[in-house]
Amino acid sequence: MEHFTGKFNLEELVYKYRYPLGAVFLLLLLGLPYLGLSQYVMRIIIMIGIYTMLALGLNILTGYTGLVSLGHSGFFAIGAYVTAILMLKLQIHFIPAAFIAMIITGICGLLLGLPTLRLTGTYLSIVTLGFAEIVKMIIMNWEPVTNGTLGLRNIPRPSFFGIDLTLANHGMYYFMLILLFLITFLCIAIKKSKLGRALHAIKENELAASMMGIYTARYKILAFILSAVITGLAGGYYATLVSYIDHNSFTFDVSILILSIVILGGMGTIRGMFFGSILLIVFPEIARPLMEWRFVVYGLVLIFMMRFRPQGLLGWRTTLPFQVPVNAQERQKRSGKHGISRS
Amino acid sequence: MAFLEVKNISIQFGGLTAVDGLDFKVEEGQVVSIIGPNGAGKTTIFNILTGIYQPGEGEIYFQGQQINGLAPQKIVSSGIARTFQNIRLFPDMRVIENVLVGTHIQTRYRLVDGFLRIRRFRQEESEKIQFAAKLLDEVGLSSRLNDYADNLPYGEQRKLEIARAIATGAKLLLLDEPAAGMNPKESEELRQFILDLKKQGYTILLIEHDMNVVMNLSDYIYVVDYGKKIAEGLPQEIQGNKQVATAYLGESEVDL
Numbered sequence: 102m103e104h105f106t107g108k109f110n111l112e113e114l115v116y117k118y119r120y121p122l123g124a125v126f127l128l129l130l131l132g133l134p135y136l137g138l139s140q141y142v143m144r145i146i147i148m149i150g151i152y153t154m155l156a157l158g159l160n161i162l163t164g165y166t167g168l169v170s171l172g173h174s175g176f177f178a179i180g181a182y183v184t185a186i187l188m189l190k191l192q193i194h195f196i197p198a199a200f201i202a203m204i205i206t207g208i209c210g211l212l213l214g215l216p217t218l219r220l221t222g223t224y225l226s227i228v229t230l231g232f233a234e235i236v237k238m239i240i241m242n243w244e245p246v247t248n249g250t251l252g253l254r255n256i257p258r259p260s261f262f263g264i265d266l267t268l269a270n271h272g273m274y275y276f277m278l279i280l281l282f283l284i285t286f287l288c289i290a291i292k293k294s295k296l297g298r299a300l301h302a303i304k305e306n307e308l309a310a311s312m313m314g315i316y317t318a319r320y321k322i323l324a325f326i327l328s329a330v331i332t333g334l335a336g337g338y339y340a341t342l343v344s345y346i347d348h349n350s351f352t353f354d355v356s357i358l359i360l361s362i363v364i365l366g367g368m369g370t371i372r373g374m375f376f377g378s379i380l381l382i383v384f385p386e387i388a389r390p391l392m393e394w395r396f397v398v399y400g401l402v403l404i405f406m407m408r409f410r411p412q413g414l415l416g417w418r419t420t421l422p423f424q425v426p427v428n429a430q431e432r433q434k435r436s437g438k439h440g441i442s443r444s
Numbered sequence: 445m446a447f448l449e450v451k452n453i454s455i456q457f458g459g460l461t462a463v464d465g466l467d468f469k470v471e472e473g474q475v476v477s478i479i480g481p482n483g484a485g486k487t488t489i490f491n492i493l494t495g496i497y498q499p500g501e502g503e504i505y506f507q508g509q510q511i512n513g514l515a516p517q518k519i520v521s522s523g524i525a526r527t528f529q530n531i532r533l534f535p536d537m538r539v540i541e542n543v544l545v546g547t548h549i550q551t552r553y554r555l556v557d558g559f560l561r562i563r564r565f566r567q568e569e570s571e572k573i574q575f576a577a578k579l580l581d582e583v584g585l586s587s588r589l590n591d592y593a594d595n596l597p598y599g600e601q602r603k604l605e606i607a608r609a610i611a612t613g614a615k616l617l618l619l620d621e622p623a624a625g626m627n628p629k630e631s632e633e634l635r636q637f638i639l640d641l642k643k644q645g646y647t648i649l650l651i652e653h654d655m656n657v658v659m660n661l662s663d664y665i666y667v668v669d670y671g672k673k674i675a676e677g678l679p680q681e682i683q684g685n686k687q688v689a690t691a692y693l694g695e696s697e698v699d700l
Contacts, residue, residue, distance in 0.1 A: 287559060294558030294565070295544075295551045298537075302545045305534035312494060312532075314520035314549035314612055323555075422590050423540050425577045426570040 116421055130278060134271040143274060145386055150277040151339050152378035156362040157288050157371065158331030163360065164369035165297060166324040167304030168217065172229030173359050175213075175236035176329045178351035179206045180336025182240060182247060185256045185346060195259030199337035203330045210329025214322035233356055240348045252347025256340050273342055280338055284331055288371055291327070300324055301369070365406060367416025376415050445508050447472040447647055448524075448616060453492060453502030453512070454671075462488045463499070464671040470616070470649055475642050477650045477658045479682075480668035481692055486651045487529055489668070490618050493649075494526050495519045506616065521549050525614035527605040529621045529651075535594035539585060539604055542593050543576040546611025576611065583607045583637070599630040603637065616647045623654040635661055659683065667691065 115122060134143065155177060162168050183202035187193050209232075216228050240247045247253070258265050259276065266272025291297045299320050302310040311317045340346050358381060366377025388395045406414070446469040455463045462485045470476045478486050491497045493504060495516035504512040511519050525546075534542050551572055557565040580586050583603050588596060593604060602622050609617055622638070623631040635657050638648060652658045658665065659679045667675040667682060669691040675682060682688055 290559045290561060294555065294569070295548055295553070296555050296558060298541060298545050299548055301537060301541075302534050302548075305536055306532045308496075309528065309532035309534065310545070311516050312520060312526055313545050313608070314517045315545075316515075316517050418536075418592055423538055423573075425540070425573055425589070427574075 110420065112417070112420060134274055140268055143268060143271075145382060147268075147274055147277050147342060149378050149382045150281050151335055151342070152359065152362060152382055153375050154281055154284050154335035154338070155332055155359045156366065156374040156378055157284050158328045158335065159359050159363050160369065160371075160374055161288065161291065161300070161331070162324050162328040163363050165292070165300040165304065166321060168321060168324065169222075169226045169360070170229040170328070171226050171353075171356050171360065172213070172231070172233035172236075173328075173332050174351040174353065174355040175229075175233035176206050176209065176332035177336040177339070177355060177359075178233075178236050178240060178348075179209055180333030181340035181346050181350070182253070182336075183333070184337030185253045185340040186246060188257055188341070189253060189255070195257075195337070195341055199334055202337045203333045206329045206333025206336070207326045210326040211322060213329070214325030217321045217325070218318050230353075230356075233351075233353065237348050237351060240351075250348060252345060252350075253340075254345045256344045256346065258341050258344070277338065277342075280334065284334070285371060287331070292371070296320070296323075304369075361403065363413075365403070365413060367413025370413070370415055373413050373415040377413070380414075445505060446470060447474075447507060448493075448649070449505040450489075450493070451503045451505070453489075453499040453504065455488060455492060455497055455499050462671050463492065466502075466668070466671070466673055468666050468673065468676070470647060471663075472615075472647050473642065473645060474663040475638065475648045475650060475661050477652055477662040477665045478668055479652065479658055479665060480674075484668045484691075485671040486668055487620055488671075490526055490620055490651065493519075493618060494524065517549075520612055520614070523613065523615040524618065525609035525612040525616075526618035527602070527609055527620055527622060529624065531598075531601050531605055533593040533601055533605055533608070535592070537593055538589070539591050539593055539596065540573070540576050540580060540589045542604055542608050543579055543611045544572060546608040547572045547576060548612075550611075550613050579607055579611060583610075599626055599633065602626070602634065606637075606641075610641075610646070614646075616649065617641065618649045618651075620651050621653060622650070623652055623657050626654075628656075631657055 133146065138146075155173065158176075159170060159173050162170050180199075180202045183205050184195070184198045187198035187201060188195060213229060213232050217225060220228060241250050243249070258267055258273065260266065264270070264272065266276050268274070291300075299310065299315045302313065302315060303317050303320055307317050343350070362374065362377035362381050365380060366373025366375070384399070385395055388398065391398060410416075448470040450466060450468050453463055453466050454461065466489065468476075468478075478489060480486055488497065492499050492512075495511070495514055495518070499512055502512070503510060506522055506524060509522065511522060511524075514522070534545060537545070551568060553565045553568050577586065577589060580589055583606070585600060585603060585607065588600060593601065596604060606617065606619065606622070619638070623634050626634060631654050638650070638657075638661055642648060650658070650662070662679050665677060665679055665682045666673055667685070667688050674691055675685045675688050677685070
């Protein structure tokens with residue numbers, strides 16, 4: 102685009118060198134465990150990965166479709182508990198356990214999505230909030246299954262080919278990378294298909310979307326399901342990582358943290374989810390000397406952000422030209438046209 | 445049977461009868477206008493035609509098929525698309541993306557194909573993007589392809605809304621006050637644009653207040669007041685109609 106040449110444009114630069122940059126980034130991620138980082142740092146990095154997955158999950162709902170959920174800790178909890186219970190009580194492997202957990206969270210997503218037929222905006226958010234509280238209450242009171250407030254302990258780590266994945270052998274880290282890669286790929290695929298456009302259209306103007314033939318109710322429920330499934334998978338991974346879960350692992354704060362990442366990073370973007378979770382997971386760790394002042398700083402950051410950058414830190418509108426594929430015939434015609442106008 | 449045939453439709457909101465026993469017809473390839481004072485029920489007619497409201501009484505036939513009672517999405521698939529009086533674009537989407545949303549019902553691949561990015565998905569996606577780019581070229585918005593919809597000037601937003609409606613594959617376009625808020629130059633451009641659409645074979649049902657547009661464009665005009673049809677006819681017939689003048693201007697002692 103002409104009017105951007107001459108100006109420094111970071112996005113264009115990144116786009117131009119996306120392959121070498123991507124390769125460097127990938128190598129860095131793969132080599133990270135061998136940089137001699139302490140297990141504490143590695144654990145934080147894995148937590149960043151988990152929260153990126155959670156944010157990507159919520160992003161489908163809040164970022165793409167414009168439905169604000171305050172209850173994602175509920176899906177997170179269901180994913181974690183179902184995976185843990187299946188692994189502990191039925192001794193099944195992580196993969197099928199997480200798969201069943203995803204199906205169950207998907208069904209819960211469907212059920213929670215049904216009110217969207219009637220409710221919008223704040224009212225819907227309140228329903229999701231109630232959902233998370235109900236999940237928490239069930240966890241606390243359904244003792245024979247969830248072990249009540251005592252929580253579930255000794256959740257086994259996933260193992261592949263007889264090797265247990267642990268923090269020490271970096272198996273958990275690489276496993277996280279794989280899951281994160283798959284989820285990111287799914288999110289990009291959604292965004293670049295008619296599904297992503299339909300969800301975006303619903304967010305922008307629901308009436309106009311339905312006048313384009315989009316079954317808005319179905320798509321909103323689908324967004325709920327996809328969002329829940331991703332969150333459930335992150336929950337399953339979280340359960341095996343920490344090996345101990347109870348109702349306090351899935352409080353309202355978790356829902357808010359996920360939502361904050363989505364908003365801070367930039368709703369609807371994928372880059373923003375990574376950046377947001379890096380900031381919001383790392384900040385409490387490096388700001389430990391601030392003690393309880395952390396939360397004041399935290400609140401101030403969110404307020405200033407809302408005032409000065411409501412679209413999120415990385416929530417800019419892309420200035421890159423839209424890629425219009427040109428077929429052979431057209432290309433010839435165009436170059437011909439070009440030749441005429443030049444002469 | 446006519447292309448679009450509306451038989452005796454009525455709708456009530458509480459005690460108010462917004463549309464009252466209305467009949468009208470649109471023949472294929474015509475530009476038909478519905479005019480009437482503010483609050484006459486014109487937009488309500490569009491909302492009934494597109495399935496947003498269900499008429500309390502009456503029947504609507506499009507290409508011989510009954511469409512009243514269908515979901516709005518089904519009506520769009522059957523070939524009727526509309527624009528809105530207060531523009532309803534997708535402001536945070538690019539111009540071409542707006543049109544691509546319009547192609548939604550024409551895009552046949554399944555969602556799973558998109559996740560797996562199989563060939564059919566990539567092929568159809570690229571076809572649709574090319575189609576959208578071509579459509580934008582035809583309506584004269586190709587230079588705006590990369591822009592975000594809310595950055596367009598008013599007249600172009602109107603055009604984009606029409607392009608988006610065309611992208612659904614519609615044969616009948618319902619345009620709700622497309623010239624509203626336009627200056628004379630813009631509305632003249634719009635008139636030319638609608639005329640081009642007619643030449644391309646689209647059938648157009650128009651709600652409009654701009655009489656320059658209505659009188660120079662319409663093949664047939666229906667005049668509505670208080671939800672009832674008070675007159676119908678060719679543009680020159682409507683221009684001379686006393687009842688119409690009364691509806692717009694009130695009783696007059698001077699001969700109009």
